[in-house]
Amino acid sequence: MVKNLKCKVEECVYNDHFNCTADAVEVCSSGTNHVTTQDNTACSTFSPLNG
Numbered sequence: 165m166v167k168n169l170k171c172k173v174e175e176c177v178y179n180d181h182f183n184c185t186a187d188a189v190e191v192c193s194s195g196t197n198h199v200t201t202q203d204n205t206a207c208s209t210f211s212p213l214n215g
Contacts, residue, residue, distance in 0.1 A: 175210045184209075 169184040174194050178186040194206040197211045 171207075173210060175213055176207075177208070177213050178209065 169189060170182055170211050171179045171184040172182060173179055176184075188209070190208040191205055192208050194204055196204040199205060
């Protein structure tokens with residue numbers, strides 16, 4: 165498990181009181197060719213709570 169990784173996505177199955185409990189995390193660009201801000205990134209590890 166990744167230690168001390170904060171998550172603000174309350175709808176993710178890995179979010180436990182704003183701490184990520186995933187064994188590994190993958191962050192990628194959100195379809196933008198040139199990433200310049202955090203808005204251009206996405207967590208590929210995200211899994212919906214009711215999915």
